[in-house]
Amino acid sequence: MDTLTHNAGMPTPRPADFLRPLGVRFLINQAACTLLAVLLWQFRVDISLWESWVFSMLIGNACWLLIDGGLRLAAAWVNRDGSGPAGWPGWGWAVPIVVVGTLAGYLAGHSLARLALGITGSHETVQLRVLMISLVAALVISYVFYARERMHAQHLQAVAAERLATEMQLELLQSQLEPHMLFNTLANLRVLIGLDAAQAQGMLDHLIAFLRTTLASTRVDRHALASEFEALNDYLALMRVRMGQRLQPHFELPAPLRDLPVPPLLLQPLVENAIRHGLEPQVEGGRLEIGARRLGDQLQLRVRDTGVGPSAAAAGGSPGSGFGLELVRTRLATLYGGQASLTVQPAADAEGGTEALILLPLRTQGTRA
Amino acid sequence: MTTALIAEDEPLLAAALRADLAALWPALTLLPTLADGRSALEAALAQQPDLCLLDIRMPALTGLEVAAALAEDWPDAAGSRPFPLLVFVTAYDQYAVQAFEAQAVDYLVKPVQRDRLAACIARLRQRLADRAPQGDALAQAMTQLRALLGQAAPAAQPRLDVIQAQVGNLVHLVPVDEVLYFEAADKYVRVVTAGREHLIRQSLRELLPQLDPGVFWQVHRGTVVQARCIRSARREESGKVTLTLHGRPETLVASRLYAHRFKGM
Numbered sequence: 001m002d003t004l005t006h007n008a009g010m011p012t013p014r015p016a017d018f019l020r021p022l023g024v025r026f027l028i029n030q031a032a033c034t035l036l037a038v039l040l041w042q043f044r045v046d047i048s049l050w051e052s053w054v055f056s057m058l059i060g061n062a063c064w065l066l067i068d069g070g071l072r073l074a075a076a077w078v079n080r081d082g083s084g085p086a087g088w089p090g091w092g093w094a095v096p097i098v099v100v101g102t103l104a105g106y107l108a109g110h111s112l113a114r115l116a117l118g119i120t121g122s123h124e125t126v127q128l129r130v131l132m133i134s135l136v137a138a139l140v141i142s143y144v145f146y147a148r149e150r151m152h153a154q155h156l157q158a159v160a161a162e163r164l165a166t167e168m169q170l171e172l173l174q175s176q177l178e179p180h181m182l183f184n185t186l187a188n189l190r191v192l193i194g195l196d197a198a199q200a201q202g203m204l205d206h207l208i209a210f211l212r213t214t215l216a217s218t219r220v221d222r223h224a225l226a227s228e229f230e231a232l233n234d235y236l237a238l239m240r241v242r243m244g245q246r247l248q249p250h251f252e253l254p255a256p257l258r259d260l261p262v263p264p265l266l267l268q269p270l271v272e273n274a275i276r277h278g279l280e281p282q283v284e285g286g287r288l289e290i291g292a293r294r295l296g297d298q299l300q301l302r303v304r305d306t307g308v309g310p311s312a313a314a315a316g317g318s319p320g321s322g323f324g325l326e327l328v329r330t331r332l333a334t335l336y337g338g339q340a341s342l343t344v345q346p347a348a349d350a351e352g353g354t355e356a357l358i359l360l361p362l363r364t365q366g367t368r369a
Numbered sequence: 370m371t372t373a374l375i376a377e378d379e380p381l382l383a384a385a386l387r388a389d390l391a392a393l394w395p396a397l398t399l400l401p402t403l404a405d406g407r408s409a410l411e412a413a414l415a416q417q418p419d420l421c422l423l424d425i426r427m428p429a430l431t432g433l434e435v436a437a438a439l440a441e442d443w444p445d446a447a448g449s450r451p452f453p454l455l456v457f458v459t460a461y462d463q464y465a466v467q468a469f470e471a472q473a474v475d476y477l478v479k480p481v482q483r484d485r486l487a488a489c490i491a492r493l494r495q496r497l498a499d500r501a502p503q504g505d506a507l508a509q510a511m512t513q514l515r516a517l518l519g520q521a522a523p524a525a526q527p528r529l530d531v532i533q534a535q536v537g538n539l540v541h542l543v544p545v546d547e548v549l550y551f552e553a554a555d556k557y558v559r560v561v562t563a564g565r566e567h568l569i570r571q572s573l574r575e576l577l578p579q580l581d582p583g584v585f586w587q588v589h590r591g592t593v594v595q596a597r598c599i600r601s602a603r604r605e606e607s608g609k610v611t612l613t614l615h616g617r618p619e620t621l622v623a624s625r626l627y628a629h630r631f632k633g634m
Contacts, residue, residue: 180426183480187480188379188382191382191384243378243379246378280378280426280428281428283404283429
């Protein structure tokens with residue numbers, strides 16, 4: 001439980017997160033001590049089971065308190081910057097703590113047990129055999145605790161990673177099926193059915209194709225650049241029914257690049273931004289250029305509009321462009337590490353507007369999770 | 370004769386709304402449809418319709434901005450027509466719809482369905498029949514619009530401390546607290562201090578979320594004044610308020626929409 005709070009980046013665990021695993025470790029320890037007591041009683045004829053149990057419990061618990069406490073203190077010190085697993089300071093600290101803790105625990109527990117059982121006389125204090133058994137037991141139990149905690153941490157990490165992936169899929173789907181776009185498209189379709197059934201059918205076909213690609217995009221990792229352009233063409237066909245002459249799309253895809261793999265609908269948020277924040281606010285609309293070209297060992301994807309430009313688009317009237325860009329950046333980072341980039345800037349020529357450029361490595365060194 | 374103006378940038382939707390309105394309300398005279406906010410505002414002011422159906426997301430000005438500008442500039446001379454009834458049209462905007470509900474403003478959701486439109490028409494006819502006198506209609510519209518604009522205000526951005534105004538190769542740095550007022554001038558904003566003025570290439574719409582609304586008061590869709598620089602406010606008969614300033618000879622006008630800020634304590 002303390003590992004969960006650690007993963008969430010919260011340095012202060014709640015008492016319950018600390019107490020529950022502590023209780024579990026305590027119980028495991030008592031069981032191990034009892035088992036040892038029975039074993040010792042079997043090997044030695046001179047003590048009763050009761051005496052063996054008292055010795056075992058007091059020595060075992062003293063060792064456990066010193067080792068567990070020592071490990072946790074050391075871990076808190078070693079991992080004070082918030083890195084590393086909680087409760088584990090690394091082997092370099094753990095081995096001396098276990099050895100010293102066992103020795104000290106043995107001496108303390110042994111004296112206490114003699115006191116408790118009223119044993120006096122010249123019985124030798126340190127029995128090498130018992131000490132060795134204590135040491136081995138302490139090592140085994142410490143390792144069990146360590147392994148348990150590590151498994152728990154790994155499990156939590158796996159759960160967190162899975163949740164992150166699902167969240168991103170959802171966000172992606174949500175951004176691609178933006179409700180405003182969907183309902184406006186349906187509103188247009190509803191009108192077209194009455195006016196021009198053939199055109200309505202064409203529009204519906206584009207909508208179906210776009211929905212199909214969108215839904216598939218959460219399941220496949222890559223599709224061909226030609227498919228990406230095809231999907232954008234469907235999307236823009238829908239937007240063109242709505243915007244008419246105010247939207248003039250231009251595609252530029254050189255034949256040798258058609259089969260290059262790209263993450264599905266990577267460009268869609270950029271195209272949507274170009275329309276929503278660049279062309280839609282502009283009364284006369286404008287051109288939307290989508291292109292791909294090879295730059296050395298990189299693939300450059302470009303979405304450029306001749307709209308109002310990035311500074312005006314950042315105005316309060318049209319929030320949300322940051323969300324789409326953030327999503328593209330997150331996807332690039334997840335899929336390509338530091339090898340891919342996205343830049344958004346004012347278009348350089350006199351026509352103005354915004355230019356978004358994505359650079360992808362042509363040869364990907366496998367996908368990174 | 371009842372007249373209506375439709376502002377909608379999507380040609381198919383505009384045509385359909387027009388056709389449905391004509392079918393359900395044959396007596397209604399429909400003015401030519403406008404495809405962007407600015408021309409809708411000009412047409413509405415020039416032709417003074419009884420109804421305005423305003424799409425929310427439009428080029429140039431949003432439907433809400435058109436409504437606010439109408440409320441500011443609607444002529445109120447004796448004999449001018451009463452402030453129009455407003456109907457907002459939106460495709461999908463949960464927040465806008467919540468705001469419309471809360472302010473009891475008429476709205477239509479796209480795709481506009483016939484029976485929903487018929488219900489809206491019935492309500493509009495009722496309200497036209499027992500329409501309040503000019504003053505009350507305007508006052509009511511203004512209360513609604515203030516609330517809507519308040520809810521639609523963009524999220525506050527990091528505060529601006531210094532305005533950077535470029536002239537040729539020179540950039541003037543103007544501390545924001547020295548600015549008496551900002552005034553929109555087309556795509557620029559005039560930044561006026563006690564001593565001089567600068568032009569910056571930004572719209573007031575972009576600038577506004579970066580100013581502290583407690584320090585800089587919007588008094589008009591094109592004017593934002595630093596409150597401590599206002600010397601006096603005189604209420605005119607039109608409902609507008611004339612502001613005089615410390616350190617500047619000119620006066621500024623606070624529109625009806627914002628005049629309620631100036632009241633004696």
